[in-house]
Amino acid sequence: MNTHIITIGDEILIGQVVDTNSAWMGQQLNFFGANVTHIDSISDTMEAIQEALARAVKTADLILMTGGLGPTKDDITKKAIADFMGVEMVFNQPTYDRIIRIFERLGRTTTPAHKEQCYMPANAKLLYNKMGSAPGMWFEYEDTIIVSMPGVPYEMKYLMEHEVLPKIKSHFKVKTVLHRTILTVGEGESRIAARIEDIEAQLPAHIKLAFLPNLGKVRLRLSTIGDDEEALRNELQHYAKQIEDRIPELVFGYEKQTLEEVVGKILKERNLTLATAESCTGGFLAHKITSIAGSSAYFMGSVVAYSNAVKVRQLGVAEATLEAHGAVSEATVVEMVAGARKLLQTDIAIAISGVAGPGGGTPEKPVGTVWLAIGNQEKTVTRKLQIGKDRLKNIEYATVQALNMIRKFVLAEYALIHSDR
């Protein structure tokens, strides 16, 4: 199926926004064999939109449009599509009712622009957009399917996943494309590649392996395409297992799982409670842990001890320790763990202290130096990282390593079933 993506809006053309939507859509379509042949970024004018549509319908089976559906004046996509197809705009009462309801719940009033927003091309099938006020639209125009979605990434993604992709699957005859993604943490891309080199060399031609690294985590994605779904699935499973058996200690999950989700699951299964004591990560570890629904079952809280005074007063780090070793030291994070466990009364605590940068580095402790410690009543494990110079990357990378330390500590120290806790 030949697919065109049309993105509408000057913000991409003037370079204010990098178009990440198209890459994401390209990946999704890829999963079931749709071939994106054009990505066309255009201005939000009637002429540009209609010219792009005229060009695309010549060859495309599917046209995905993003942008230009909001209530402000510069949003004219709908009108342009209607004119292009030669249909009227009609008022859609259910969409208006929904906007009214949303605004009432927020205790706010609507403006005439919101009513304006509810006129839709007469032949549009509306696609429910849980994430925003503008619905998506599905059109069947001659031999081409045209889909219009908002340009806000989370709205577009919601619509694609819940409405557009299922409809595409049922409308077009799609080949089966299967993926199996193994999630790893703890080794870099090239080290993993070396460890599984012989397995990769033996993969049949219709199975591909991709390494997708991201801040200390590497996803290994096996992909295959064909007709016999069950045979393909078994084959993927076979090779996935070979890879896993080779690097078991690195594998933390599959597909779209996140490390924080896996950490939450293993804590919950063991009925353990966790606290964090964070300096350089500034609450980002607590944020990742609490981004998981239901995390209150195992996460009690965090002390973000950004200043040394808070490390001393709240976490009970000894002034002498800070003087002798500094805030970024093994001794300090060990005392932070003990302090956090006691203060927040948890089974386990983890502590992080480092130099996030760009300032604060010294010859002995350059920017990117991070100490971590995790412990329970019996045991404490420490680790030192030397990351890079970018503040946000240092924070994110240290947080990934902290999550992995929790995972490894819990798996090593706590059996899944035990009756005495």
Added chain:
Amino acid sequence: MNTHIITIGDEILIGQVVDTNSAWMGQQLNFFGANVTHIDSISDTMEAIQEALARAVKTADLILMTGGLGPTKDDITKKAIADFMGVEMVFNQPTYDRIIRIFERLGRTTTPAHKEQCYMPANAKLLYNKMGSAPGMWFEYEDTIIVSMPGVPYEMKYLMEHEVLPKIKSHFKVKTVLHRTILTVGEGESRIAARIEDIEAQLPAHIKLAFLPNLGKVRLRLSTIGDDEEALRNELQHYAKQIEDRIPELVFGYEKQTLEEVVGKILKERNLTLATAESCTGGFLAHKITSIAGSSAYFMGSVVAYSNAVKVRQLGVAEATLEAHGAVSEATVVEMVAGARKLLQTDIAIAISGVAGPGGGTPEKPVGTVWLAIGNQEKTVTRKLQIGKDRLKNIEYATVQALNMIRKFVLAEYALIHSDR
């Protein structure tokens, strides 16, 4: 000058690579008034390249092409351009000599493909590419300038900066484009549009206003184009000021500033210290604040009181308050503020407690209910939000509102210069 960008290569279409080149080129061109009207990402086939050129030459004064100039088989851009213009390919000895020299220096031998790479369209002016083996090419075709560059970002950037932009400047009579972006928080897109409707209606035709919303923040971007830079600048300034004067309480900054950066700046200027006490946001507010380099000057730390026990033990929230009003209540966040200020010994503290979801909602406090409080020794201000159903959006939206509460509280309560603190 009407400009089209054509990017060639499947890696963008299948989403393997996000197209950051186009955004960068768009920004550069913007600086001197080139108006990018189309970004066209296409496959590396003769047909696709020639179809894109045929389309672009109809309206474009300038066509910038990237990709498809390397020695591998799928790189056919040059041949496609030559065929499109009806010119021969001719061997270019200086390019070949240079490749031979580079490879000799690296101690490597060339392949026949490298010689192949030195055939150029007869009418190409070659542009010296210090960063790679493939030169850029400049064509004058009828009324259009066509430029072809490698797709590797650092090669493209080198060529743009050292060869292409200077040539564009001298070839075209370049106009000036200016932007002024006003950053707002606290009202939605359509409410702001309604408040400044008359100002927008009066904008001259050469000044455009765009609304760019994102999670409770809206950027208002004024753009203009013309010849007289100073006059344009004054004009933009004039309309920007009209808008600002209409919605002064919503404006937190300009251009690429962030809300957390602005909050940091106003705290630092007043020599104030801040603590946060977070429940539903789980450390995300502390993370945003500490994402700013130098935040340790004003941010002391946070108590992420995810469990009620921590709210009571650490922050001194009364058990009776929790029993009478619940954790998500005005009374609780007010006590959390007092507790955090005392515990972390800061001038100001802010507290957040809410139902992030997806579980935990009740008829009285549905998912998305969030209470916030901010206070110093003398005064505490509270606010209730009713957000949506998505956990991460609730966390992010509440955090934006919290940052805005800090901003407004500090601006209202603390003059910039005071000698008694």
